[in-house]
Amino acid sequence: MADLLIHQLLIPVAYIVAIVLPLVIAVAMFVYWERKIIGWMHVRLGPNTIGPWGLLQAFADVVKLLIKEVILPTNANRFLYYMAPLLALIPALAAWAVVPFSSRMVLSNANAGVLYLLAMTSLGVYGIILAGWSSNSRYALLGAMRSAAQVISYELAMGLCLVCVLVLAGSLNLSDIVNAQAGSKGFLDWFWLPLLPVFVIYFIAGVAETNRAPFDVAEGESEIVAGFHVEYSGSAFAIFFLAEYANMILVSFLASILFMGGWLSPLQGWIHIDAPGWINWIWTGGFIWLFIKAFVFAFMFLWFRATFPRYRYDQIMRLGWKVLIPIGIVWVLVAGCMKYFGIVGV
Amino acid sequence: MNPQLFQIICFYGFGFVTVAAALAVITLRNTVHAVLALVLTFFSTACLWMLAEAEFLALALIVVYVGAVMVLFLFVVMMLDIDQEKMREGFVKFLPAGLIVAVVMLVEMLGLIGVRAMHAQLMGADPAAAAGVSNTAWLGRALYTQYLLPFEIAALILTVGVVAAVALTLRQRTDARHESASQQVSVNPRDRVRIVKMAAERPAEPSSVPPQESQP
Numbered sequence: 285m286a287d288l289l290i291h292q293l294l295i296p297v298a299y300i301v302a303i304v305l306p307l308v309i310a311v312a313m314f315v316y317w318e319r320k321i322i323g324w325m326h327v328r329l330g331p332n333t334i335g336p337w338g339l340l341q342a343f344a345d346v347v348k349l350l351i352k353e354v355i356l357p358t359n360a361n362r363f364l365y366y367m368a369p370l371l372a373l374i375p376a377l378a379a380w381a382v383v384p385f386s387s388r389m390v391l392s393n394a395n396a397g398v399l400y401l402l403a404m405t406s407l408g409v410y411g412i413i414l415a416g417w418s419s420n421s422r423y424a425l426l427g428a429m430r431s432a433a434q435v436i437s438y439e440l441a442m443g444l445c446l447v448c449v450l451v452l453a454g455s456l457n458l459s460d461i462v463n464a465q466a467g468s469k470g471f472l473d474w475f476w477l478p479l480l481p482v483f484v485i486y487f488i489a490g491v492a493e494t495n496r497a498p499f500d501v502a503e504g505e506s507e508i509v510a511g512f513h514v515e516y517s518g519s520a521f522a523i524f525f526l527a528e529y530a531n532m533i534l535v536s537f538l539a540s541i542l543f544m545g546g547w548l549s550p551l552q553g554w555i556h557i558d559a560p561g562w563i564n565w566i567w568t569g570g571f572i573w574l575f576i577k578a579f580v581f582a583f584m585f586l587w588f589r590a591t592f593p594r595y596r597y598d599q600i601m602r603l604g605w606k607v608l609i610p611i612g613i614v615w616v617l618v619a620g621c622m623k624y625f626g627i628v629g630v
Numbered sequence: 631m632n633p634q635l636f637q638i639i640c641f642y643g644f645g646f647v648t649v650a651a652a653l654a655v656i657t658l659r660n661t662v663h664a665v666l667a668l669v670l671t672f673f674s675t676a677c678l679w680m681l682a683e684a685e686f687l688a689l690a691l692i693v694v695y696v697g698a699v700m701v702l703f704l705f706v707v708m709m710l711d712i713d714q715e716k717m718r719e720g721f722v723k724f725l726p727a728g729l730i731v732a733v734v735m736l737v738e739m740l741g742l743i744g745v746r747a748m749h750a751q752l753m754g755a756d757p758a759a760a761a762g763v764s765n766t767a768w769l770g771r772a773l774y775t776q777y778l779l780p781f782e783i784a785a786l787i788l789t790v791g792v793v794a795a796v797a798l799t800l801r802q803r804t805d806a807r808h809e810s811a812s813q814q815v816s817v818n819p820r821d822r823v824r825i826v827k828m829a830a831e832r833p834a835e836p837s838s839v840p841p842q843e844s845q846p
Contacts, residue, residue, distance in 0.1 A: 364662075395764040399689040406697025410669070413701065417662065417708050425708075432701055439697070456766060602811050 299391050303380050311529040312342035318586045325590040352518035357419050360515070364418035369516070369523035372411025376527040379404035379534055384459045386547040386571040397458040398446055401538065402439075405493060408531065409435045412495075412502070412512050415524070419515035427511025430597065431495055431502035437604040438492040438499075444612030445486035448479050448619040449542045452628055462546035468553030474545040478628040482615045483543040485608045487581070490535035492604065494528060497589035501597050536581035540574055547574045641681055648674040661707050669700050686766040 316331065316339065323330025331338035356365060382397040384390035394400055409432055416428020450456060452475055453464035467473030476483045492499040503511030513524045540546060548569040555567040565572060595603070622628045651674060654667035672695050679688035763771075773781050 361662075364666075394685075396685045396689055396766050399686065399693065399766075403689050403692040403697065406693055406701075409697075409701055410704075413704060413708070414666075429705070432705055436698055436701060598809075599811070606811075 296391075300381075303391060304377055307377070307380065307530060307533070308526065310533060311526055312346060314529050314533065314582065315345070315525075316342040318589070321583070321586045322590045325587075346522065349522040350519050354518040354520050355515070357421065357515045360420045361418040364414050366520070368411050368415035368418060369520045369527070370411070371414060372408055372527040373523050373530075375404045375407040375411075376530040376534070380530075382458055383534070383537055384462060384541065384546065385574060386569075387459070387463075389571060390459060393457065393459055396456045398450060398456045398461070401458075402443060402446065405442075405531075406435075406439055408527065411524075411527065415516065416512040421515050423508040423510075423514050424512050426508050427502050427504075427514070431512060434495070434499065434502065434600060434604075435493055437601060438489040438608075441485055441604055441608040441612050442489040442493060444609065444616060445479075445482045445489065446542070447616050448482045448612070449475055451616065451619045451623055452478065454623075458541055458546075462541055462548060465545045466548055466552060470552055470554050471545065471550035473552070474543065474548070475628075476543040478622055479543060479615065479619065481611055482619075483539075485612055486543065487535075487539055487584070489604075489608065490539060491585065491588060492600070494531045494535060494585075496528075496532060496585055498592035498595050499600055500594060501600065504594060506594075532585050533578065533582060536578040536585070537574070539581050540577035544577045545569075545573075546577075547571050549573055637681065641678065644674045644677045644681065648678065661710070662704065665700065665704050665707050668703075669696055672696050672700065684765055686769050 319341070320330040320338070331341035334340045334344050356362060379401055381392045382390070382394050382400050384393070412431045412435075413428045416424040416426075416431075449461060453461040455461060455464070465474045495502045501507070501511075503513065508514075513521055516524060545552075549565070549567050550573070551567040552569060557567070558564075648671055651667045651670040655664050655671060658664045658667060672691060676688040676691045676696075679685075679691065
């Protein structure tokens with residue numbers, strides 16, 4: 285009994301904490317990094333007062349948000365109003381269960397990992413819709429409507445990109461997808477090369493799915509104040525941001541895993557030197573490579589925000605339905621041909 | 631506690647939530663709450679299927695129904711201004727019809743379970759487990775080889791349905807002004823904005839003349 289309790293309950297919980305706790309800290313540092321990057325791009329300094337180089341700014345913000353009052357608007361639906369932030373956060377964290385950090389570091393090596401990810405990302409929209417509806421505010425409702433339409437539209441494009449990856453890898457398991465990109469031609473073996481258009485579509489759809497600039501009409505502050513979370517304050521507001529940033533980091537990791545070889549090294553197969561483990565990972569691959577790749581993608585999210593003007597709403601819909609989805613459908617066919625004629629894939 | 635007992639407890643837990651949520655769908659006063667209860671019903675049904683190791687069906691149910699269909703449903707219900715009291719008036723009137731439908735469905739399901747039970751003796755074990763692959767892989771292989779033609783026909787029917795739905799609802803209004811996206815995209819900035827080069831100017835030296843009223 286005690287043995288079972290430890291193996292079935294305590295160890296999985298310890299693993300979950302070992303993923304979620306660094307994730308939350310990463311979100312805090314990501315917010316700091318975002319403000320710093322955008323500051324530099326605007327020729328400002330960004331946060332620089334609290335802690336060395338302003339490093340503790342994010343934690344100060346968290347403390348401030350936690351001790352502020354959570355206001356319940358008049359005639360808001362109390363139960364759903366408090367449930368909505370949780371409904372946004374839970375799928376954002378649950379999706380991390382199937383992310384493989386290296387060949388052995390994965391919480392759940394599920395066979396249907398990609399499907400699970402699709403399911404989790406599609407659940408996140410409930411938090412946004414219910415937040416907009418339950419706060420009994422017009423701006424919030426408008427933001428929720430925009431967000432729901434946008435997320436559903438770009439989910440299709442994202443699904444088509446995943447289909448292309450699945451066709452080449454021949455598996456729904458994320459670890460198998462990374463292993464299918466191993467080879468002797470370095471980074472040319474990865475799926476970004478045969479699936480280049482799809483790779484670009486995936487990242488665009490990822491930016492749109494997380495409601496980030498230039499697709500952030502859901503919270504377009506110049507039109508509808510702050511969109512779906514306009515009525516939220518204090519810790520409930522913080523939870524929405526935690527979910528959004530966790531999703532951004534997730535999309536960065538997934539883009540690295542699906543198209544950029546995950547933990548594989550860009551030098552794989554080029555260097556054959558027997559070196560101690562702390563040097564060897566540079567050409568045999570390790571979780572550090574995955575983190576570097578994910579960091580580059582996460583940086584691109586911030587870069588987009590600092591440099592691109594916001595899309596008009598009808599243009600977002602046009603881009604999703606009339607440009608990205610047709611290209612995705614065609615590339616499913618191309619990927620099938622590449623697989624059939626044995627050009628790429630296992 | 632052995633794993634089998636745990637599985638049974640999970641089954642009853644998910645089953646209870648499914649039935650309770652399904653009851654909530656037809657008893658809750660608020661329509662948005664009812665839709666959310668329906669979402670919960672789908673979700674716990676998916677959990678039940680997951681217990682039966684039908685992971686593809688379970689995840690497809692979540693992706694398709696919970697993730698897309700119910701979101702649109704919620705969308706519509708949120709926008710409707712429904713008179714809640716009027717909606718509930720016909721409950722007793724429609725009760726007999728509802729009961730008849732429920733009884734017919736129960737009989738059909740029992741018949742299906744009976745046929746399945748007889749099949750289980752004829753067909754033997756779970757084919758996916760027998761082939762030694764996961765449920766998803768077996769399903770994919772069966773759909774794209776053995777059942778390719780029915781699968782393609784189903785896809786064709788769905789496509790026709792989509793085209794028909796669009797054709798039925800698409801109305802081209804002639805009196806409304808449209809914007810053409812291709813024209814907008816192909817605009818040359820030089821046609822719209824003229825950039826003038828001019829030498830830098832120094833502000834005039836302050837003179838004895840008092841400055842004019844500043845321009846608005």
